[in-house]
Amino acid sequence: MAAPRRGRHARPATDAADEWRPMKETQAQAEQEERAREEQARQSFQPQSFQPQSFQSVAPPPEPPSPVQNPSPAPASDTSAAPRTPAVLNTQNTRPRRPRARRPKPSSVPNGRLNLWGCIRSEFVKLFALASTYWLMGITLVLLPAGAAMSAWTVHWTATIDPQTGKTLNTPNPVDVADLWISVGGFVSTVAIVTGIFGVLAITAEYSTKSIQATLTANPKRLTMVMAKIITVSMIVFIVSFVGMLISWAVVAIMSNDWSVTQLSGREWRLPWVTLFGGAASLTLMALLAFGVGAICRSTPGAVFAYIAILTILPNILSIVSIVAKEFGWVGTIASVMPGGSIDRFLQMNVSSALTSSVSYDYFVPNWWQSLLVLVGWTALSVVLGSLVVERVDVK
Amino acid sequence: MLEIEELSKAFRGKKAVDRISFTARNGRVTGFLGPNGAGKSTTMKAILGLIRPDSGRALIDGRPYDRLSSPMRAVGAVLDARSAHKGMSAYAHLRALALTNGIPKSRVDEVIAITGIDSVKKRNAGSYSLGMSQRLSIAAALLGDPYNLILDEPINGLDPEGVKWVRELCRYYAAQGRAVLLSSHLMSEVALTADDLVIIGQGRILQQVSVADFVRQHSGNGIRIVSPDPERVRNVLLDAVPGMRVEMTERKESDPPRGYALHVTGAPLETVAQTLAHSQTVVYQFVQERGSLEDAYMELTHASAEYRSTLPGTRPAAAQSQTAKQSSDGGFVNGQFDEQQGRGR
Numbered sequence: 001m002a003a004p005r006r007g008r009h010a011r012p013a014t015d016a017a018d019e020w021r022p023m024k025e026t027q028a029q030a031e032q033e034e035r036a037r038e039e040q041a042r043q044s045f046q047p048q049s050f051q052p053q054s055f056q057s058v059a060p061p062p063e064p065p066s067p068v069q070n071p072s073p074a075p076a077s078d079t080s081a082a083p084r085t086p087a088v089l090n091t092q093n094t095r096p097r098r099p100r101a102r103r104p105k106p107s108s109v110p111n112g113r114l115n116l117w118g119c120i121r122s123e124f125v126k127l128f129a130l131a132s133t134y135w136l137m138g139i140t141l142v143l144l145p146a147g148a149a150m151s152a153w154t155v156h157w158t159a160t161i162d163p164q165t166g167k168t169l170n171t172p173n174p175v176d177v178a179d180l181w182i183s184v185g186g187f188v189s190t191v192a193i194v195t196g197i198f199g200v201l202a203i204t205a206e207y208s209t210k211s212i213q214a215t216l217t218a219n220p221k222r223l224t225m226v227m228a229k230i231i232t233v234s235m236i237v238f239i240v241s242f243v244g245m246l247i248s249w250a251v252v253a254i255m256s257n258d259w260s261v262t263q264l265s266g267r268e269w270r271l272p273w274v275t276l277f278g279g280a281a282s283l284t285l286m287a288l289l290a291f292g293v294g295a296i297c298r299s300t301p302g303a304v305f306a307y308i309a310i311l312t313i314l315p316n317i318l319s320i321v322s323i324v325a326k327e328f329g330w331v332g333t334i335a336s337v338m339p340g341g342s343i344d345r346f347l348q349m350n351v352s353s354a355l356t357s358s359v360s361y362d363y364f365v366p367n368w369w370q371s372l373l374v375l376v377g378w379t380a381l382s383v384v385l386g387s388l389v390v391e392r393v394d395v396k
Numbered sequence: 397m398l399e400i401e402e403l404s405k406a407f408r409g410k411k412a413v414d415r416i417s418f419t420a421r422n423g424r425v426t427g428f429l430g431p432n433g434a435g436k437s438t439t440m441k442a443i444l445g446l447i448r449p450d451s452g453r454a455l456i457d458g459r460p461y462d463r464l465s466s467p468m469r470a471v472g473a474v475l476d477a478r479s480a481h482k483g484m485s486a487y488a489h490l491r492a493l494a495l496t497n498g499i500p501k502s503r504v505d506e507v508i509a510i511t512g513i514d515s516v517k518k519r520n521a522g523s524y525s526l527g528m529s530q531r532l533s534i535a536a537a538l539l540g541d542p543y544n545l546i547l548d549e550p551i552n553g554l555d556p557e558g559v560k561w562v563r564e565l566c567r568y569y570a571a572q573g574r575a576v577l578l579s580s581h582l583m584s585e586v587a588l589t590a591d592d593l594v595i596i597g598q599g600r601i602l603q604q605v606s607v608a609d610f611v612r613q614h615s616g617n618g619i620r621i622v623s624p625d626p627e628r629v630r631n632v633l634l635d636a637v638p639g640m641r642v643e644m645t646e647r648k649e650s651d652p653p654r655g656y657a658l659h660v661t662g663a664p665l666e667t668v669a670q671t672l673a674h675s676q677t678v679v680y681q682f683v684q685e686r687g688s689l690e691d692a693y694m695e696l697t698h699a700s701a702e703y704r705s706t707l708p709g710t711r712p713a714a715a716q717s718q719t720a721k722q723s724s725d726g727g728f729v730n731g732q733f734d735e736q737q738g739r740g741r
Contacts, residue, residue, distance in 0.1 A: 035608060112498025112540075113466050122495040129488035130481070211481045211489075213446060214536055217473045218493045220445040220462040395446040 114219055119228035127202065127232060136198040137240045140191055140283075141247065147187020148248035152255050155179045159259075174260040181271045182348050184248045185279045189311075189343040191244075195237050195283045196290035196307045202233050203291055203386075204300040212395055226295070226387045230288060237287040242280040249276065274349055274368070282343045282375060286311075289339060289379045295386025298393070311340040336365045339378045346371035397422050397575050398544055402452035403442055412438045414599040415452065420544070420577040420592075425570045427590030427607070428579035429693065433702030435599040436579040437475070440548050444473055456544060468497040468540030474547045477530045482522030486513055486532050489521060494539050503539060511535040526553030534562070545569055545576045551585060563589045583693040587611070595693070597700030614692035619668055620645070622655040622681035629658060629677055636671040637663045652680040 112118075127133045160172040206212040219225050264271065290307045297303035318335035335341070349368040366374055398420040405413045413435040420426040430436050441447040443454040445461040453460060456470055464470045480489045490504045508517050511531040516524065521532065530553050537545065545566070551559045566576045566589050580586050586593070586607075593610050595603040605613070623629045630642045640662040647657050660668055665684050672679060 035612075039608075112469070112500075114464075114497050118495045118498050122492040125488055125492040125495060126481070126484065129484045129492075131483060205481060209481045210476055210479045213475050213479045214489070214493060214533075215496075216446055217444050217471075217475070218468050218536075219496045220464075220467055392448075394448060395441070 114221065114224075116224055116228060119219060119224055120231055123202075123228045123232035127236065130201075130205070132201055132205075133198070133236070136194055136201075137236070139194050140240055141244045143191050143194065144187055144241070144244035144279075145248045145251045147190060148184045149251050149255060151183030151186030152180060152252045155183050156256070156259055172260070174262050175256065177262050177264050178268050178271055180252055180256055180261065181275045184245065184252050185275045185347040187248075188279045188282060188347060189340060191241070192283055192286040192340075192343060193308060193311065195241065195287040196311070197304055198237060199233050199287035199290035200294035200300065200303045200307060202229055203294040203390075204298060204303050207298040208300050216395060222391045223387060226390055230291065230383065233287055233291055234284050238280050238284045241283040242276070245276045245279045268349075271349055275347060278347055278372070282346060282372075285375045285379045286339065286343070289382045292379070292382025292384075292386035295390050296382075298389075310338070314338060315340050333364050337374050339375055342366065342371040342374045342378075346375065397457055398426075398443060398546070398577055399455045399458075400439065400443065400452070401455070403439060403449050403454060404451045405438055405442060405447060405449045411599050413442070413449075416596065416599070416601050417452075418594045418601060418604055420575045422575045423570055423573045424591040425566045425576040425578055425589055426592045426594060427586035428577055428594050428596065429581065429583060429586055429697075430579075430596035430602075431581060431697050431701045431703075433598075434596045434697075434700070436596060437548055439596075440473070440475065440546055440577070440579060443546060444471065444475075446475075466497055466540065468493070468499065469542060470540075471544045471546055472537030472540060472542035473545075474530075474533045474537045474550045476548075477526055477533055477553060480521035480529070480532055480536075482520060484521055485518050486521055486524075486535070487517045489532070490535060490539060493536055497540060499539055503541075507535045507538050510538060527555060527558060530554055531558070534565075543574050545574065545578075547576070547578045549580055550578070551580070551582075559585065566590075583690050587689050595696060597697045598702065600700075602696055602700065610692070611689065614689060618685050619660040619663075619665060620681065620683045620685050621658045621660060621668075621672075621679050622647075622651050623658065623677065623679040624655050625678070626656040626658055629672070629679070632675045632677055633660060633663070633668065633671060637667060639663075640668075655680045 155175055156172075159175045160168055162169050206215055215225060216222065289310075290303070293307045293310070294300075294303040297306055315335050315338040318331050318338070322331040322335060336345075345366060346368050400419070401417050402415045403413055403417070404411065404415050416435070416439065418426075428436050428439070438447060442449045443456070443461065456464065461467065461471070480486065484492075486508070487504070490507065491501065493499075494501070494504050508514050511534055513528055513531050513535065516528055521529065524532065530550065534547075534550060537547070547562075547566070550562050554562065563585070566578055569576050570591065578586065578590060587610075590607050592606050593603065594601060603610075621629060626644065633640050633642055640660060643659045645657045645659045651657060669682065672682070
């Protein structure tokens with residue numbers, strides 16, 4: 001159909017301009033007519049370019065009421081605008097009534113509600129649609145067994161050496177099984193960096209790509225969003241790292257097949273459970289800690305740097321200070337409640353062996369379950385602070 | 397229906413939005429116009445809860461945004477074109493948004509078909525052109541088939557067909573009885589699409605009027621004449637009807653290549669035409685023109701434009717419009733037409 005020119009250029013064919021008429025009537029009436037025609041053209045336009053059926057089933061807006069009088073001599077000059085709408089021209093200075101606004105008809109979208117489970121599924125879709133997830137989880141699955149293999153090999157090598165003389169023994173000492181279990185979890189504190197980056201990306205990627213706007217528009221309840229992200233990140237990291245620990249266990253078991261290995265003594269029965277589940281748990285806690293740091297920083301490089309600083313740089317500084325200056329011994333306490341060292345202290349369960357040093361300290365050093373509490377405390381603090389920041393800060 | 401009541405927000409001490417109140421009614425497209433930096437995006441983000449206002453509130457169908465049980469069903473919002481994660485495909489992005497509100501997968505496919513990004517839905521959003529990203533944002537807004545639409549400059553980056561499509565979409569939604577709030581800085585586009593106008597400048601509402609009334613207010617009864625001898629035209633017309641006003645104006649692109657442009661007000665078309673004809677005055681162009689909406693809008697917001705730019709090598713224009721209004725003569729002698737600035741009066 002020939003679309004009429006709408007807007008202020010929609011002028012009808014000149015019908016009354018040929019004759020001279022007094023100014024007032026012509027101007028006002030011409031303006032009225034033009035405006036009426038513009039309105040008709042806009043009202044009756046049917047959008048044709050929508051394809052799916054849901055739009056076609058909507059009825060067109062109702063026609064305006066029929067006019068009172070029709071004094072103008074040329075109503076038929078309405079070209080292609082409105083075959084259905086009658087010409088609405090009247091002598092009073094009122095424009096034709098627009099169709100009353102109707103309530104929107106029930107749409108094709110069934111009434112869904114905002115719910116936490118939907119948000120969790122949404123976060124899963126988001127995380128699994130990104131390549132970074134697969135890379136980081138793949139690196140985790142590779143690094144954990146690799147580190148375990150290296151630690152186990154070191155344990156074995158140590159067992160073949162005489163500790164006093166440093167010479168190779170003819171028959172190797174039996175390998176302490178506790179050392180083997182510790183070596184299964186040997187690389188956990190290093191892989192904590194990888195899972196931490198995963199946790200950071202889960203929140204900072206949204207802020208850096210501005211997709212936080214779309215997310216918060218769909219779900220204005222920010223705490224629900226944070227909760228959904230936390231649940232999703234913990235589930236993914238826990239499962240992947242547990243699988244990684246199992247693979248590390250398998251690798252070490254295969255390697256130590258023909259070594260002579262001692263049995264687990266009575267006090268050490270918890271070691272396998274702590275290693276497997278505790279390793280996965282500490283990686284999950286580190287991911288959540290990094291998530292909190294990411295929520296506070298809301299920038300990927302800043303948050304990654306802050307997280308790595310908490311894990312490695314800060315304890316180094318504190319340890320050096322406590323070693324160098326004897327009167328700053330209490331600084332060592334602070335160093336020992338940093339999350340980085342706590343992971344190893346937790347997993348190694350204070351088993352003194354060839355791998356763990358049995359140096360006695362002047363200051364307080366947490367034992368294994370205290371280290372777990374330290375980790376949980378750090379994570380909880382970080383997550384709470386991060387949630388508060390996300391809740392309060394404007395998204396510009 | 398969107399109700400904004402006394403909304404205020406200041407960023408670092410500077411008021412971005414200063415106690416604005418308006419209503420976007422059901423069944424109408426409300427055009428939210430203002431120059432850059434006027435506070436349009438801030439207002440829209442405050443409605444959606446992305447920005448917490450210092451005072452005032454915004455209600456959507458009577459409730460604040462974070463109290464809605466199904467936000468995507470109540471409001472569809474297009475804020476920023478590039479608001480999808482660059483590593484995700486359009487399909488994943490839309491599916492993730494749909495899942496939060498319990499919207500089925502079939503609707504995602506429907507919306508992709510409506511907005512026409514079917515062919516690129518599996519590509520990463522980082523590889524999209526601006527038009528495709530804009531369509532993706534519009535798709536995300538339409539996911540819940542919302543009762544209200546909030547569109548923040550939706551036609552940035554769209555080709556003319558896309559612009560026309562957005563216009564039809566807004567009118568379609570309004571015809572169904574929904575409320576549409578459309579923000580733009582282009583008067584011409586908003587005049588075609590909107591029913592109500594809210595003009596904002598420097599955080600304050602300058603005018604709140606319906607489009608029809610705005611058009612009526614700013615349609616002058618001017619006649620534009622291009623003539624080789626403006627003095628003669630002036631004398632002839634003033635002799636015939638003393639109350640007329642004849643002013644020099646600047647030339648336009650569409651003018652004939654020779655002649656001076658004049659703007660005549662205060663007499664009907666026929667009188668002027670017959671006077672000129674009787675006096676045998678030569679004119680190259682004789683056109684009745686209505687006031688330009690663009691000019692009216694510029695005049696309204698000129699004082700509150702945040703960012704004034706100039707051409708390199710020129711002085712910045714200081715309050716030109718005020719000096720223009722004060723001169724009664726019409727500027728024949730002084731020549732108010734400043735070629736370098738490109739604007740007269």
